[in-house]
Structure formats: structure tokens, C-alpha cells
Amino acid sequence: MASTSPAPSLTSMVVPWAAARPDAVALRTPPGESRVEVTWSRLLREVGAARDRNRSAGLAPGERMVLIAPTTPEFLVEFLGADAAGLVVVAANPLSTVRELAYLLEDSGARQVVAHPAVSAAGEQAAAEAGVAFRTIPLLAPEPAEPAQDSPGRPSPDPAAIEIVGREPDDLSALLYTSGTTGRPKGAMLTLGNLTAAAETVKGLIDATDADNWATGLPLFHVFGLAAVALPALSAGRPVTLFPRWDPQQFVHALAADAITVISGVPTMWMSVLASAPEGTAPALRAVSSGGAAIAGEVVRRFEDRFAAPVVEGYGLTETTALGTFNPLDGERKVGSVGRPVGDLEVRVIDHDGQPVPAGEVGEVCIRGPVVMKGYWNRPEATAEVLSEDGWFRTGDLGRMDADGYLFIVDRLKDLILHGGYNVYPREVEEVLYEIPGVREAAVVGTPDEKYGQQVTAVLTRTADAAGAALSAETVERFTRENLAAYKIPRIIEFVDELPKGPSGKILKRELLAHVPAQAAP
Incomplete structure (x- = not known):
């Protein structure tokens, strides 16, 4: 049933801000000549247009729509446009192949594929093969600084009259497919209640204020970027700077240019900033949220020393709408917790x-x-x-x-290593590896071994300085022998240029196993 705002929906969180601060910025692309800034008024207008496009396609409330887009304002416009029409969004990785998208279409029963022009080829082909509708997302161009009040075709929306399909808290809002570590990916059913509860919880965790400016380079098709960053920021009425491609140098520049106060990401992002970003300041930064994978204590210490802001680690999964536990910004933060x-x-x-x-x-x-x-x-x-x-x-x-x-x-x-009857937890070994000068990234996996069952194996990348150039397997072996019990010491030590990573920046340990020799280093 259609209703006027505020209907129970995700779009409802935008409506009051479009009324209260229509000309304030809601969404930003990175600083630069091609920057696009979307005001609250424009965001609501674009969401309404996306809603109408879905209706014109004949999609009814409850039906599924595959959305393929990078971390851009267009993703959120289409996501909320689907929400306003009562649809369920199946968020897909922009790097998905035709085969992978075909699986999502078949499994979800989606009736439409919507894709950003920059990543539309595979989606268009998959939609054609499946016999479902396809359209590309209209790109948002920069608007004049002072648009004419009577500009035709761009009327200011009336927040009080925006038509939204209302839902119940238990109604499905998104299908986010898990990585499929065993078997084929499964669609986690996230409800309106899940997503709104996550947004409200995150705002409380960081003590969101009316002076905050958010930023993230996390993929929005991933639960962390969507549920723990973008939706809370919109719900709080604060602007968020979105990075479609992670660039640590551009990121450090934006920290100062946009007076960023809250940032969220995964450990590999923070490590890339420490390894390759130029010196820069973050005068307003007050909270750095890290999740998606364990972060080494040494990385936390170095990042906090540089930017003078606390790095707080949290824990959650796709199936828990990105939330579970979180270290307090104010109060005791336990390293490793x-x-x-x-x-x-x-x-x-x-x-x-x-x-x-x-x-x-x-x-x-x-x-x-x-x-x-x-x-x-x-x-x-x-x-x-x-x-x-x-x-x-x-x-x-x-x-x-x-x-x-x-x-x-x-x-x-599933990552637990069983070495000669002993349990070896990879994270414990990785914490020690990150303390070695010259180690940029580290991953520990278990490889088959006839005698011990599994062998502790370390795969490392080097820093681009003198310490990295001097780093050797002998150095690693000696340092770990001094700091770990004998059964935890890596017996296979490999160096690579880059560790394989998933779309959220998480290191993919399963891919490492295919390239590491199953033999102990001398």
C-alpha cells in the first residue's frame, strides 16, 4: 500500500533532512575537478525518479532487483529508489562475471538488472540470457552552484508528499549474498527492521553529532559499507564522502578537504595509508572504525600515532547486518578485542x-x-x-x-590450523609477524603436511623501504622463534608482491593455498 511520508521505509530517513536542510550536501564524490555533490533536496528528487523508473518497468512491491554499481552516489539513489517502490535489492559485486550474475538472477528470481554504465557489460549480457529487464543508471552530473528556482524539469520535491511504499519491519529489504566459502553463495535476507536497527545502533556507538562528516571506500554492495556507514550517515543527516576506488593518497587529501570526522574501512585500507600515502593531516578526525577482518595491534598503534584519532575495532557479519560487538570510543579499549x-x-x-x-x-x-x-x-x-x-x-x-x-x-x-595435535590460531601468528620491520601485509594459513597434518605457512608482502628490501625468510623465522611457541612458528615462508583480496579488501586466504608449496622451508 502506498502512503505519504513518513512511511516505514529506508527512504523515510532522507525525507526530514530534505525538508530541514534542502541545500546542504548529503553525498560527495572524492575531491577534484570531477567532484559531484548531491544535496538533500536533490537526493530526494533523484530517489523519486528512480522509484518511478522501477514502477515503469512493471515491478511490484516484494519483487527483486539486481543492483550493480561501485561506491558512488548513484548506488544509493537506486537503492533508495528500489526501497521507495517496495522492491528487494540484490546487491552485486561490480566485478561479477556473467556466470556469477546469472546465478544471482536464477537464485533470487530477480526481474530486473540495474547497472552503473562503467560496470554494465556483464549485467546486460546476464539479463539478456535470463530474459529479464535491464537498464543503466543515469549518471549524476554536477549541478550549478545556484540553480534557477524555476528550472524546468528539476522541481524541488515536497518532502511531505513524497510517495513511498510502506513496509512492516519484518519485510525483506535486501538480499546480500555471502562469499560462499562452502558451496554456492547464499542470500542473507535482511529486513527493514534489520537495516534500521543497524543504522540506529551505529549512530549511538559513535555518538553521532550534527557536526560529523563521514567517509568510506568500502563497497556499498557489502554489508559493512551499506549498513554500518552509508545508511547511518543518511539517517543522521550528515554528508558522506564516497570513494569508488580506494586511493590512499586521495583519501588522506579528503580527510582535510572535507573535514572528515568519522571513517570506516578494513585493515588493508589502513595499511595502505601507512605504506603509501603522503604526509597529510586530519584535523577533525575523531573516530576510525575498522572491521571485516582482524587488525594487528601494531597497525592500530601506527595509525593512531599518525592521525591522533582512536581506531576502534568491531565485529559483525553479513548475517548480522554488520554488527555484533564494538570497542567503546569513550572507555576502555582492549587491544586485540x-x-x-x-x-x-x-x-x-x-x-x-x-x-x-x-x-x-x-x-x-x-x-x-x-x-x-x-x-x-x-x-x-x-x-x-x-x-x-x-x-x-x-x-x-x-x-x-x-x-x-x-x-x-x-x-x-574453518581457518584453524591443526599442527601435530596442537591448535594454531593464524591471527596470533599474524600479530607477531606485523611487529617485524619490513612486513607490510601478512597472512597465515595451514598447508597439508604428511607428518604433522598441517604446516604453519606465512605469506608476506614487503614495505617499499630499506627494511622491506632487507627482509628475508631467515629474519622472519628468527623473530617468530623468539616470540612464539615452537609449534606456532611458520615453517613455510613465502613473499609475494600482493596478497589476494576480496571486494571489501579482506585478504582471501583460500586463494593463497593454491599458490603456496606444501613443503617446509629449510
Whole structure:
């Protein structure tokens, strides 16, 4: 049923800001000659146009639409335009192949593919082969600084009359497909309630103010960039600078140019800034949120020393709308911890029998609360494996919780290395590796070994300075021998130019295994 604002929807969060501050900036592309700044009034107008395009395509509320776009204002215009029409967005990686998109179309039953012109070829072909509608996203050009009040074709929207399809909190808003570490990717069903709860929780976590300016280079098709950055920023009525391609030098420039106060990203982004960005200042920066993967304590210390702002690590998954735990901005931040449960969430650690373990003991991390997904799309059995009847989601991550309620992620259950009967947690070894001068990035994996079952294997990249040039396998072996128990020492040490990374910047350890020789270094 269509209604006038404020209908329960994600678009509703934009409406009050379009009324209160129509000419203020809502979305920005990076600084430069081609920069586009979208005001709140224009954002609402463009969202309405996208909504109308979906209606003209004959899509009914509840139907699915595949959205392919980089981290640009156009992504959010189309995402909210689908929301205003009552559609479910299937967000796809812009690097997806025709085959991968064909799978998403078949699995989700989507009736339309919408793609940014820069990444439209595979989507157009997949749509044609599947026999579904396809359209490209109109690009947003810069507007004149002082547009004419009676400019034809660009009327100012009336926020009080914007027509939005209202929904219930349990209605599906997005299908975000997991990486598919085992089997084919599964669509995590995120509801309106999940996404709005995440936005409200994030605003509380960072103590969002009316003076904040946000920024991120995270992909918006990924839950971290969408649910923990873009939607909270829009809900708070604050501008967000979006980086479609991660460039550490451009990023450091934007910190000062846009007076950025809140940034979010993954550890590899912060490492790239430390390794290759020029000296720059961030006078307004007050909060750096890191997630997606474990961040080494040494990287935190170096980043904080440079920018004089706290790096707070959090923990969440696609299935929990990016949230779970978070270290407090004010209060004790424990190095190596991903913080305490946030908002109304509950977190516990269980053993193999599903029973809670005492503080300090390692077990599987489970989460319950308003951000936990509805389930996996059309996969009741897979849903039942991870989601209990009383709402507890089994993450597949190993962790321990201390007496103060701080969670420490030990590793992915599937990444655990079994070496001669001993459990080796890759993250513990990686923390030591990052302390070695000359190490830029590090990943530890287990490779097959006839004698020990698995061998501890380190794959490293070097820094571009004298320390990196001097770094050798012998140096690494000696340093780890001095700082780790014998069974944790890497016996295979490989150097590569770059570590393989996923779309969010997370290091892909599975890809490393195909290139690392299964033999111990002498």
C-alpha cells in the first residue's frame, strides 16, 4: 500500500533532512575537478525518479532487483529508489562475471538488472540470457552552484508528499549474498527492521553529532559499507564522502578537504595509508572504525600515532547486518578485542554441545538481536543449521569472552590450523609477524603436511623501504622463534608482491593455498 511520508521505509530517513536542510550536501564524490555533490533536496528528487523508473518497468512491491554499481552516489539513489517502490535489492559485486550474475538472477528470481554504465557489460549480457529487464543508471552530473528556482524539469520535491511504499519491519529489504566459502553463495535476507536497527545502533556507538562528516571506500554492495556507514550517515543527516576506488593518497587529501570526522574501512585500507600515502593531516578526525577482518595491534598503534584519532575495532557479519560487538570510543579499549555487545544484541560463546563456556575459554561465537537476518533465501535447511528457533545465530567464528564482557576473536573455525595435535590460531601468528620491520601485509594459513597434518605457512608482502628490501625468510623465522611457541612458528615462508583480496579488501586466504608449496622451508 502506498502512503505519504513518513512511511516505514529506508527512504523515510532522507525525507526530514530534505525538508530541514534542502541545500546542504548529503553525498560527495572524492575531491577534484570531477567532484559531484548531491544535496538533500536533490537526493530526494533523484530517489523519486528512480522509484518511478522501477514502477515503469512493471515491478511490484516484494519483487527483486539486481543492483550493480561501485561506491558512488548513484548506488544509493537506486537503492533508495528500489526501497521507495517496495522492491528487494540484490546487491552485486561490480566485478561479477556473467556466470556469477546469472546465478544471482536464477537464485533470487530477480526481474530486473540495474547497472552503473562503467560496470554494465556483464549485467546486460546476464539479463539478456535470463530474459529479464535491464537498464543503466543515469549518471549524476554536477549541478550549478545556484540553480534557477524555476528550472524546468528539476522541481524541488515536497518532502511531505513524497510517495513511498510502506513496509512492516519484518519485510525483506535486501538480499546480500555471502562469499560462499562452502558451496554456492547464499542470500542473507535482511529486513527493514534489520537495516534500521543497524543504522540506529551505529549512530549511538559513535555518538553521532550534527557536526560529523563521514567517509568510506568500502563497497556499498557489502554489508559493512551499506549498513554500518552509508545508511547511518543518511539517517543522521550528515554528508558522506564516497570513494569508488580506494586511493590512499586521495583519501588522506579528503580527510582535510572535507573535514572528515568519522571513517570506516578494513585493515588493508589502513595499511595502505601507512605504506603509501603522503604526509597529510586530519584535523577533525575523531573516530576510525575498522572491521571485516582482524587488525594487528601494531597497525592500530601506527595509525593512531599518525592521525591522533582512536581506531576502534568491531565485529559483525553479513548475517548480522554488520554488527555484533564494538570497542567503546569513550572507555576502555582492549587491544586485540573486538569490543562488547552493541545495542540490544546478546553475544555468547558455546562449546561443541551448544552450551555456554566460562569466561576466557574458546568456543563458537553466537549472536542474537534485532540485526540478525531473517534467514537464507530459499534455503530452510541452511538456515536451520545456523539460526536457532530462539534467534541465536552461530557465526562459525572462534572466540573467547573475558570477565568484563569483551570479545576476542581467535579465528574462523574453518581457518584453524591443526599442527601435530596442537591448535594454531593464524591471527596470533599474524600479530607477531606485523611487529617485524619490513612486513607490510601478512597472512597465515595451514598447508597439508604428511607428518604433522598441517604446516604453519606465512605469506608476506614487503614495505617499499630499506627494511622491506632487507627482509628475508631467515629474519622472519628468527623473530617468530623468539616470540612464539615452537609449534606456532611458520615453517613455510613465502613473499609475494600482493596478497589476494576480496571486494571489501579482506585478504582471501583460500586463494593463497593454491599458490603456496606444501613443503617446509629449510
